Amino acid sequence: MAKPEINLPNDINAQTLGKRRSLLSIIVAKFFQNKLAVIALVVLSIIITSAILAPLITPHDPNLQNLRHRLEPPGPEFWLGTDHLGRDLFSRLLYGGRVSLTVGFVAMIGAVSIGTTIGAIAGFFGGKVDAFLMRLVDVIISFPNIFLLITLVAVLEPSMEILILVFALLSWTGTSRLVRGEFLTLKNREFVLAARTIGMSNTRIIFGQILPSAMGPVIVAATLAVGNFILAESTLSFLGLGIQPPRASWGNMLTYSQSVTIFRNAVWYPTFPGLAILITVLCFNFIGDGLRDALDPRIVEK
């Protein structure tokens, strides 16, 4: 019979494809079992979408001051009230979200790229390269982070770009250790040996073979990192070193509302940016947690 011979490759294809799909679908299914993570994903999508669509949604120019309408309570004209210069808080919140989320995401991408590359190189090549890179990681990890941040940001004059750069340059060490660890265990596995045997280049082995298998924990760490960067920006704002006005960020909006008089007479002003940070960071953490569980083969959800 000729039929099976013809069908055989198809079958194999179908099988492997099916297997992959099922692995992914297991992960997805596990993730969707985690209610908090799913809710967080939905809320975060809304937040991100509205930040992206800010110019279409916002009723006012976020930087337009209306000095005769300072610290107005929420109402039909200003949905979430106004700030101390009479700017519409709702509009500023959306535009501020763009800045805060950009800082979080771009810094995360930077940190993860650096960390993955260095971790992969160290883990794959081992030996002196590994020793050198890991000493570098030791130095950066031992740097008291906030002190270095304060000094660096003060030196470089705070702007969004500088903040992103500094965050990325200081935060890749965790990822690199993770990736290195994964590489150390994975590089002697059969599939890597197989790839080597068929003469695949190091680059292809690193990026094509090992890395995808090592990405799980990195994705989790990256998700959590975005939230942490958003928080870090707000802390630096509080210390006078965050995103500079008039550009809004959640951090500087929250900082400018830190006055006893505003807390008493216009409590909505500190509340909304505070909630925006809280909810967003919360979402990232829940999603990260959900991903961790979903990606961890040991955990079987009920």
Next chain:
Amino acid sequence: MKKLLLLMAMVLFLSIFAVACGGGDDAPEEPADESPGETDATEEDEDEDEEEATGPQYGGELVLGSMSDPVMFNPYYSADSASADIEGQLFNGLMTSNTELEMVPDLAVDYPEVSEDGLVWTYRIHEGVLFHDGVELTAEDVVFSFSIPIHEDYTGPRASTFQYLESVEALDDYTVQFTLSQPDAAWPITASYSILPKHILGDVPIADLEDYNEFNLENPIGTGPFKFAGWDAGVSVTLEAHEDYFEGRPYLDKITWRIAADQNALVLLLETGDVDFINVPSSELATVETFDHVNISSTLALNYSFIGWNLQNPLFQDVRVRQALTHAIDRQEIVETILEGEAEVAHAPASPLSWAYPDSVPEFHFDPDRARELLAEAGWEPGSDGILEKDGERFSFTVLSNDGNTTRRDIGIIMQQMLGDVGIEVTPEQMEWGAFLDKINPPNHDFDAIILGWNLGLDPNPEAIWATWEIEQGLNFISYSNERVDEIAKENSSIVDQDERAELLAEAFQIIAEEQPYTFLFYPNQHLGMVNTLGGFVHHPRVTFYRVNDWYISE
């Protein structure tokens, strides 16, 4: 952190003083705030007053709010305001300033005798003035103190203040004579520097005095109404009444400066009663007004805020452009909103509190149409994006202010909008204080426009800020230069007659107001919040803790 910075950065200190003695000034009377004891506040004969039940009474303590640790307690070396506040209670000088900003005798018995040529000044000092350790102050102590900053080994930052002092000698135990190398209008104010005890510091080499911590930090001894009792780093500084103070024992037993991290903390501490006296920023005034146990005293502070245009930048070299910029900024609106109405719009580089404040100066009120006209005259036409253009260059610049000062930050943001309306693109930028100063000071002059304030000295001499030769020295960082103003700057300090000098100064102020190298913003009010049991308080426009020996707590 940045709150400390805010304190320092509030105003650049301008301590170029000059003579203001002799009356004839029309400074506004301080509104009496509450106390019946206030009337005798400026008299000096209360040592044996029998007080009535309602009057001042002895005893009690007061906690004063502060935002930073002092550096040291030696006025010849310290340069920060927290130290100065405390030094003011620990030491006396020969002269001191009163609420009308005149120099009046303190340790000196009377005004000094001045020689015909203005070079020799003779002061007679009180007898029986005791240091905190019981030793009597004599002319030798005065000679010792004034010898410090003119000594060749002196390491402190005040050498230039004393540059015209040639020698000082004791004629007898209670008479001191100063000889100047040239007439110095600022001398009477320089003569108010503190007297330190020779019997304690006399043996310390002048080169080591700056680091002589046994005195400077641990046990300063002066003749002031309060003596040093303790300093808990970062927490508080405590002073106790000097029983033998030469004007009589202060009413209060003890005063303590409590150091809080920021303005919010101070306001809350005042509310909870942990602190009795704070400096209230206009932004928190509304809250402090709701405290039942607190009175607020407000007065015009001796300073003004401004936007400085860098005259090295071609954008700002045309006087019509600068006038237009002022026309385009609604300062009244800024005063009424950002400052909650607690300020007066300024038009000249002098304070209305000063005798030298001119009767009239050119004023440039808010008038965007006039601004557009002037800009058009100067050749600026709207470009395709609405921003003014001239010879292909867009009218676009950055306005810099120092980080931590919220008022200036907000003014920058408002400016962006107001100037945007007449077609000028402004980018507000805030910079951390150290970097800010580095940028604006010579030799960099690297800025377009800045928002800043001047804390004025007692003397209205415009030299330090406006004279051409000061461009290289630092204070004239906008590089203003005008021949007539230079002449006046040179001449005025040698004119003894105040009216004559005022007339000359008015001319300079009018020229400057006409040329608008600054857009003068406002004269802010200063607010002090204090417990309503505090009596004897008098609001001095420059000295927050003024004659604390007259303060008392009534039950």
Next chain:
Amino acid sequence: MTTYIIRRLVMMVPILIGISILSFGIMYAAPGKPTVLNLDPSISVEDRERQMERLGLNDPVHIQYLRWMGNVLQGDLGHSFTRKQPVTKLIMDRLPNTIVLMVVSTFLAVIIAIPFGVLSATRQYSKLDYGVTFTSFIGLATPNFWLGLMLIMLFSVQLGWTPVGGVSTLGADFNLLDRIHHIILPAFVLATADMAGLTRYTRSSMLEVINQDYIRTARAKGFRERTVVYKHGLRNGLIPIITIFGLMLPTFIGGSVVVETLFSWPGIGKLFIDATFERDYPVIMAITMFAAVLTVLGNLIADILYAIMDPRIEY
């Protein structure tokens, strides 16, 4: 083990030197001179130049670094530019406050986090578990300074339960209750993030242990659930938690900057940020190095504890 520790300690040296060179370089690249030099514009250019010379700021950076390093090796951290005091004294005046704050907030984090973490694990997927999880996530997501000011407004101003700030009642003699009264709020705010992290960590560590074979065996043998969890589970579940204390150390120092500012707590975090703005180089360097040493030591302690706990680790 001993050789491992010694090797690690020796390795600290190049790390610390690396940190010192980096921070020195960054600091000196900063625009702006020490503020003491331009705080008061009436100080003339000549006077200012004399001060620069006196502080040795006119020398090339590497000379200044070597001089600084030389002094540090002799135990001299230098003199503060701004405060005219030896840096050692400035730090020693404030260090006890920071340490007390750190110790108390660690304590708070532990006594709150561990019980809740354990409960959360033993009753996985219960309402309590969700509640604890949710609360600790909120703790992780709240900006510290916002929480701090809210709590001050609530507890200190509205309710009048706690003082607005400071270490103790002014002028009062030492009184333990008074100290506790003052420290409770700042310590709590400082502890929030770590408390939340620690709860999460305890929970997962306990979960892992509970699902181990020996626990199942214990259960199968018919021990009471409580005995199983608290006797067998807790002991083994807590072991890895101890190791993370070392890692918590540096986060406390970082957090102290914000908390000390909010609560007027005179510690080194506050000193550091003041010094940064004043460009008070000797103070900045001293505190950075101090924090670096703590961080390195914290990592080392964590590794050593981990090594002791887990026999599988080789050296």
